[in-house]
Each structure stands twice: as C-alpha cells, then as structure tokens.
Amino acid sequence: MTSTHANETSLTPHDDDDERLCEALGLPERGITLVKMEGRVFLRFAGVVEEAGLRVPYQLVPQYGVLAKPSKWRKMDRDTRLALLRERSGEKAVRDLHAYVLEFVRDIAVEADDYNMDPMAFLHTLSDLQTSDLGSEVCGRIRLRLEHAVERQREERHAERTRQSISLGEYPASFTTAHRMPRRFIAILGPTNSGKTHKAMEALAKAGSGVYLAPLRLLALENYERLQTVTRHGKPLAVSLVTGEERRIVEGATHVASTVEMLDTRTSVDVAVIDEIQMLADPDRGAAWTAAVCGAPARTVYLVGAPEARKAIEALAQRLECPLEVHLLKRKGPLAMEPSAVRKLKNVRRGDALIAFSRRDVLMWRDMVTEMGLSAATVYGNLSPEVRRAQAQRFRDGTADVVVGTDAIAMGLNLPISRIVMTTTVKYNGREEEEIPSALARQIAGRAGRYGIHEEGLVAGFDDDTHQVMRALLKEKPAPLNATGFSVAPTLEHLHLISSVTAETSLARLLKRFVHNIDVPDGFFYPRITEEQFERAAWLDALPLSVADKFTLSLVPVSSKVMSLQHAWEQWALALSRGKASHVKINDQPMRYMNLQDVEDMCRLYSAYAWLGYRLPEFFPDVEAALELSRMASEKVDALLRDQNAAERKRQPKRYR
Template identity: 75%
Template sequence: MTQPIPLPPHASHDPEQGDDDDLCRQLGLEARGISLARMEGRVFLRFAGTVHCDGRQVPYELVPAQGVLAKPSKWRKFDAGARAALLAERTGADAVAELHAAAADFVAELLGLCEDCEMDPAPFLRALADTPLAEPAGAVFDRIRQRFEHAVEREVEERHAERTKQSINLAEYPASFEMARRLPRRFIALLGPTNSGKTHQAIEALAKADSGVYLAPLRLLALENYERLQAVQRHGKPLAVSLVTGEERRLTPGACHVASTVEMLDTRTPVDVAVIDEIQMLGDRDRGAAWTAAVCGAPARTVYLVGAPEARAAIEALAARLECPLEVHLLKRKGPLAMEPMAVRKVRNLRRGDAVIAFSRREVLKWCDLVTEMGLSVATVYGNLSPEVRRAQAQRFRDGEADVVVGTDAIAMGLNMPIARIVMTTTVKYNGVDEEEIPAALARQIAGRAGRYGVHEEGLVAGYDEETHKVMRELLREKPVPLKANGFAVAPTLEHLHRIAAATGEQALAKLLKRFVHNIDVPDGFFYPRITEDQFDRAAWLDTLELTVAEKFVLSLVPVSTKVASLQHAWEGWATALSRKKTMRLGGERNQIGQLNLQQVEDTCRLYSAYAWLAYRLPDYFPDAELAQLLSREASSRVDQLLQLQNATARRRAPKASSLKRRRP
C-alpha cells in the first residue's frame, strides 16, 4: 500500500499532514491504493495499481490527469469539509479506471516496442512505480518513451559503429592501391633545404625515364614543371607531356609523362618514375592525406620523395610499413644563407632584388604602395592570385621589369626567382583562429628563397624592424622538428563512404564522415582518419538537399572559399541546381570583368576555376569546362593588368628613381 511521501529533512513538519492522513483513511483512499502527498509546492494524489499484460505484472504509482489539488498555501485555507469534497471528486471510480486504462495501454505499447527491437522492457516499466513526485501520468509515459527511443538510438549507434569498424580497417589502407602493390617499388628520398637542387635532380631523373609523373603541391608548380618537361628533347622531338590538375586538363596524345597536382594522382596507370614534391607536407593538417595517398599509391617502380630534411623519420617509417627499399640522400644548400647585420628599418633602405614578405593580401598591397612610392617597381605575389598571375608577376621580376617582389609566404613554395634578400615585415601570421609566430620550418623555407644559385653568391635575410630581425635570427637557428613517424592522415574516399553506407544504411554525408572519423578500425594508429572542418560543415548543409551520397561528396570538396560571400553563394547555387537536376551554364559574365575592382576580379577568377573543377567531375550538369578555363585566364590577365596599373600609378607619384638605392648587393 502506498504511503504518503515524507517531507525532506530540511523542511519543517506540517502539523496538518496528520489531519490529511486521517481524512484519507476516513474516505477509504488507502484501501483503494490512493495516497495524498505534498512536495515541490503542490498537494497532489497518487494512484497505485497493477497492470496484467502478456503474463507480466507491472505495478504503477502515478499522478492522474486531475491529480494536482492545490498549492500548500491554498490547501491550508480549506476546511476539512472542502478537502473531503475535493478528494471525493478527484478520486472517483471513473478517475481510477481512466488512469488504469491509460497505464494498461502504455504497458502494452511498450512491450510491443521492446519486442520489435529485442530489448528488455523491465528497466523502462520500473519507472512507472518510481516517478518524479508531481509529474502527471501522461508526462511519465512520454519520458519513458523518450528514454526508450534514446536507448534504441544508442543500440543502433553501437551496432552501426561495430559494422563500420568491420567495414574499414586502416591497417589495410596500402593494400587498397592495387597497382602500387603489384609493382616492385623503391623509394629515393632527396632531402635538403631550399636551393639545394633536390627538385632539379628528381626532374632530371623523371625526364630520362620512359614514363613518369610529377606530383606537385600547387597548380603553379605542376604548370612550371609541365613546361620544363616539354622543353626536354627525346630523339630529336620534344617530350610528350600532359598536365592534369583539379581545374585543368591539357592531354597530349601519346604522352607518357604527366605533371599533376598531388590530389590528381592516377593510381591505376603504372609508370617508371614518380616524383612527389614537398614531401614534408605529409604533416600538413588539412592536405597531408594527399601525400599519404601518393606515397602509398604512386604506381611507379622508382618513387622520388623530395622535400625538407625533417621528413626523414616519417619517410623511413612509411617505407618500412610498405616494405619498399629506401635510399636517403641529404643535400646541402648550394650557396650560403646569412642574416644581415641589422634590420632594414626604413623603406628607402630597400633595394633591387629584395623580396618583401607580409602575411595577408591587405598588407602585401600596402607594402606595394610604400615601395612603389619610393620609386621602385614591384611584382606582387599572394595566395589569392591564380597560378597564371603569380607566374606572370614572377616573370616580371625575373626579367628585370620589377625591382622588388612583394608577397606572402606563397613565394616559399615554387616560384624560382632571382631574389637577393628576403625582408620580413613580420613573423606573425593568422592561422585561421589566432595570430601566432610562424614555425621555424616556414621561416627557413621563406628565407631559403634568397640567393638563387648561379645568380647570387649568397642569400641574405633581414627583418624590417629590430624585433622581426631578432626573431628571424632565432628562428633560423632553431633545430628542425622532425615530422611524426606515425598517425599519417587518410582522407575518406567515395568507396569508404559507400562501404559505411552499405553497412549502416546511413545516407547523410555528415553522419558518414563522422563515422569515418570516429568508428573505423585504426588498429595501431599508424594511419589515422582525417577530414577538414570545411568539408564537415558543408556536408551538414548538403544533407538538406535531395542529392546522392556521391554528389554530396563531390560538392563537399569543391576548392572554393566559404569565407568569401560571393563564392559561398555561388557554391550553394550550384548545389541547389544539381539537387533539381538543372544544368548550370556560363554565359554573359565575360563582359563584366572590366567593370570589377581587383578583389572582385580575383574572386571571379577563383569562381571560374571552381566551376571548371566541378565540370570535370559532373560534366552533365556543368558542361562549360573549356569556357570556364578561358574566362579564368581572361580574369587572370585582368588581375595582372590591375596590379601593373596600380604599380605604375604609385610610381608616377614617387620621387625620381635616380635618387634611390637601385643596386643589387
């Protein structure tokens, strides 16, 4: 028999409680399983009973729909007769029968649900006799249903997690590259600082091979080495070479050599030699997975791994894991690199052959104006510029049309220029979250661009101000930190996602990516799953559209910045159009380029490149690949014109150049 719930220890005893107990006994409520309780600022009834269903006896103790009688303050004002009348009204046979029927229906419902899901109903049914004090029966039923749904979700999640783990084992990742596994591969590591000739040595070996592929971190480098290989003569004829990047294909009939960005590696076509450039990118947070795939999957008998010495331990670990023989060659810089004795301090102390380094587009353009106002002509290089523009600007510096190059750390990778001195305006760079001091490895890579072999006897490095000069000196003295020899990043492929979908029935891209990161089997952590935050954020939005997993996966990888509103808007428009099976064409944009400012033309160029990237993967819905490339080149030319115009305008305002230092050290 249910007893009235006692007051908490800290509460004062209500002398009227005894009167209520007497009243309940007089009305015969106890004998009917009904009790009167006070708690949580309420006076309420609880009905006790037992449901018999499918051979089970399920006790309950619940508050009926009209079970809350009053607040204690109001209840105290009722005399015994008023209380008795209210109790009699709320505890009639109809109220008891109604609650019992509701409890019986709920028990039957829950038993059926548990049977369907093969779950034990006992933990859920026990809650019927152990409820929060003043919670009505309907709310109790809803809360138990919610607990049941969560339990089902947890069980399904655990089941799917186990199935996902069984579907993908990252220890077997190298075996997924069938052609590379068949070939007797060997690795040759050419490791050294900038200006050590390592890339030149690897490209020479590639050019002599009967077939091969060059894998670059940037479109710009792929384009440069594509043209370099084209200049090679074989049997009196130029070498047949193709260019393959995410946004462009220049396919030469009968070509046995390919210059490619690393993400575009063809893992199915065997070649004699592969060159993987900037191998230290294995440790890159967002793109390292592409280098992991290249090392594991490059289908070449000889694979050159070219990059910084700090990659040695990582390369040795990978070679051992892949059971490939490895030769390591450590190269030294061909010319000395030295710090200037003091900081530059003033703009007028800049000179021809300098490269002025800043870390944002805004700062680069500011320094361009400062330098040109002193009478020196400028070439401009920063990451937002297309490869064509960067190359054109670098060529102006090489040809002597520009006295100084002003750029970001984009000059640190590729872009061989006759730089005599690197001048750092700062050593602090925004990392996407905060501003922080650049790592020593990046400082060395930037500084190493000074003193090109065969042009300068030595390379010089300076800070613009005293603090930057001091920090650069310290950074260049730091011992390189070796890359980790495990935890190599692996990005999901469409095949991975299809495996997870087949095992779990899941079709939402965000959930598939999450399962890839958290649920696949990573036995020893040597290979580790990795996706970018951008891809995951895009996936969540794409899941709101009627798209296949394959379509969503492609759209999640489009190389377009979500931080630029116009580009993000265009990407969303493409995705929405694809969900409606609508073809996206390019048309009248060409006439608008001449009316745009520099920032707008840069963004337009990136937009056309992104469209071209999509066009190669979804040509039925994005059919204008060639037009996109043409428009991208026209936009690049316009950017180059605007930069030159900006330079010329500033120089017209400058004092006579003859009064300035215009000498190479």
C-alpha cells in the same frame, strides 16, 4: 486520508470530511488516493499491468486526475467536492488509465527486447517515481530514457561495425595497383636551391612513362611545360596536365603533370615524382601526400623535399616494404644573414624580395616601395596561378625591380632573388598570430641567391627585432617530421562502407564516425578531416542530396570565409538538391568596374565552378565558359596590379628610374 511520502502533506481544511468522501466512494479499495502535493490536489491511481511475462505495478496521475489548486479546493463545499471526486474516479477513468499503461508497457517491452535490454530497468519508475507529474509526463520521461539507452547501444553497435569494416592498418592495400607491383623509393632531400627537383625531373623525363605530383597548380603547370620541352626520337614528349580545376588531356600521353590530390592510382607508370614531401605533416593537406606515397603506381617513386622529412620517409618505406635510397643534397650557393637590418625603405634595392604574411600587408609594402621609385611585382596566395606567373615573370625579365609577397614565393616560383627581406616573422595560423617555424623561415630564406645568377643569397629583417629573430630561426635545426600518425582522409568508398553497416546518411555523422570509430590499430595511419569540411557537411545535411553529392560539395576549393564565394557555393548546393543545372555566362562588362579584391574572388569562383564541372558535368556544364572567365579575371587582376604599381610610381620622380 494519510500520506505515504514525506513530501506529501495532508489536506488540512476538510481532512476528515475528505477522508470520509473517499471512503464513501470506495477509492482506497480501488487503489485511488487523494493527495495534496506541489501546489496541486489530485488523484493518484494504483494498479498492476501484466504483459509479455512482466508484472508492472504503477501509481500514476492521469490528465483528469488533477482536481484543483489547494486554495480553490478549500473553498469548495462538500457536495462540489463529492461530485468532482465521483466524476474523476469512475470505472471508465480506471479502465482508460489501465489501457494506456498496458499499451505503454507493451511498447517499451518490445523496443527494449529489440536491443536485449531489461524493460523493468525503465518501467519500475511507474510506481517508484511518485510526484504530482501527470502519467503522460512520467511515461514520456521513461520513453526518453529508453531512447537514450537505445541510442547509446546503437552507437556502440555502429561504432563496432565501423571499426570492423575499416582498418587503417590495411590502408596501403586499398591501393591495389601500387600494392601489387614492386616499387622502390628514392628520396632526394635538400634545402631550397639544392637542385633536388631538377634531378628528379631529369629521371622522370628519361622514363618511358611517369607522373609528376605537385602541391600547387602553379608547380604542376610549370613542370607540365618543362616536360613538353623534352624531345624523344625528334618528337616532343606527350604530356597531359591534370589539376582540380583544369584538364589538358593529350591522346596517347606517356607523362602527366598533376596536383597531388589528382593522382591516378590505377594507371601504372615507370616513374612518379612526389614534390614537397615534407607536406606529409601539413594538418589540412597531409593526407594527400600519405595517399600519394602509399598509392603512386610507379616502379620508382621519387620523394623530393626538405631534409627533415627523412625519418618519416624511412618509416613509410619500411611499413610499405619498399626499398629506399636516400640522397642528401647541399645548397649550391651560400646563404648568409646581412650584417644588419634594412631599417629604411631607401635601403631596399633591386633584386630584393620583401616578405609579409597577409594580402593587406603585401599591398601596403608594395605601395611604400613603389613610392620610393622602385617597380614591384606582387605575389600572394589569393592570386590565381596565372597571375602569380605573370607577376613573377615581370620580376624575372627586370620589368619589376623587387617582388613583394607572402610565403607563397617559397613554393613553386623560381625567382632571381638576391636578398630576402622579412618585414615580420609573425604569421596568423588560422587561430592566432605566432612566430613562423624554423622550417618555413629556412624555406623562404632559401629563395635568395638563385644558383647561376647570384654568388650568394642574403637574408635580412626590415627592423632589428625581425633581423635577430630570423638569425636565430636560421640557426635552429628544423624538427624532424613525425614517423607515425600519417594523415588519412576519408574517401567516398569509406563513407559508403560506413553507411552500409550503420544505415547512416548524414555526411557529418559519417565523417565523425570515420574520425572516431574506424580501427586505428597502431596509430601509424590516423584519420583526419578538416574543420571546414565538417562544417560544410552539417550544412549540406539539411538538403535532399546523396552522400556522394554532399561529399563532393564538401570538398569544393573555395573559402567559406569569403562571403561572395560562400554564397555561390550555397546556391550551387541548393540548385543541385533541386536537380537543376548551374550556369555561367561570359560577360566581362561588370568585371571592368570591380576592385582588385572582387576580381580576385571572381577568379577563384570560376575555378571552383570548373572543379565542380569536372566532377558533376550534368549539373555544372559550362566548364569551358568558367575557364574562359577565370582567364579573363586573371588578366584583369594582373592588369590592376600593374596599373596600381605604375600609379604609385608616378606620384614622385625617383632615383631608380
């Protein structure tokens, strides 16, 4: 027996005898070769299959073709080897292998034809790839190669279908009410304490109908109450409040105060006010402002925010073919840096706001300040709007001497702050700690010197380095927002459209297609999703849920980084997948024994339940109970903050009493 391949070796101990045995059995004439290769002695069967117009030669090793290891083969006597060769090379063995190859070729040919691929691009391997691998292994690899090729082609088809089905060039036209009505934009831009929001709200209050769109529940609530003070024909204005977690619907309301994500794009109004328009550049929420600018169904749309948003607003107005007026306002009172840093806690004074960038640091600075004898209000992002309002009110009415907070005070809280004291200029951005941008520094600093209360606003760093950095940041001219690449988030309609052309039901893959495959003709509008939503989608895809339910669950406003909240979210999702309702019960007993962090998290938990309840009422029916629990938790948080503040002050008699 001789080998036809360099890496195949002849059988040395019984070469002549093996060759005579093969010839005696007629193996060469029948296309069967005895081979030693890769630690095996085996039979390779050659043949040709003709099917579907194809002529496919093959040389394969069937399962029964493997005879022995070389060492064992050498120890066999002639009769044993002859019997083994006869048994493994019989006509049945040949027929079985041929039938197996015929069926395999037929399957590959059909599948390749479905995708207009040449089946021989895969089947040629049946004769070209000559190894000691079994035929089933070779066929398995061929099938896998075809599956990958089919998947690539399917992916290309689906990508093209997705691109043809959704074009962001047509994004503004998807807001049919706004697209069909004549609209004009009025941009009122200026720094903090310039009166820009007041001017826009005056126009909204005078309008026959309108909507105020806020970045925060707190701002929506404040301006809801502000509009309620307006009287018309001796009657108060009829106003509704709509946020993700709360609805206060008034029959026949002419005005609505809403968070920006809750914009009603179908009901036309006279005036819309979109607050904090510079949020267009926010990496996570910017898409909500893009949608509001494109979709606010108002004849006059006020765009209120920082001056650096001007170029972005001008670009959007031009794209949407809306006439634009721009009003630039100046700060009503001067803002100045203190000559030097604060340096010592004893130099903190009434009317100061100390700024840190984490909950832990805020509470630490609060404790240090109260140990010096000052009472403190506390404001940070984890607090509910109700608690933030209560804490802010303590500072407004003088119950608290100072306020200690994060940059949460920079948006939505009008406080009589005389001086901003920065404890640091470094903030964690979700990936690493970095120096805050000049726009944020300016927005925080601008909260000092409330017009009508203080003649000027003052800014200082607590230490010398922070003081100098703030001085430099306030001198910087904030970079203008990009005038292209405006974020667009997927809607359920987008996902259903992609699903209809691809038959895809995985939320993660639908979101991925939205980001990577839709048509982005000039990059003016650009698809974006948050990393957290994508991670949630991958988890939800393991559950038997509709695309709509998975999409809703992926947007629930709870942090996946807080284990108790993440666990609750998972339990809600699991219950929904089983068709079971999730319930809450009013029982404040356990809340009495919780620490501050736990009660804060409970407050967020109940708000998230209410958010779901408004969207899936059949499965989250206890909205009123959740809102009541959220209120109770907010009151508990506020009480704990007040008690902690009082406890710190009692430690030492101090000079400010």
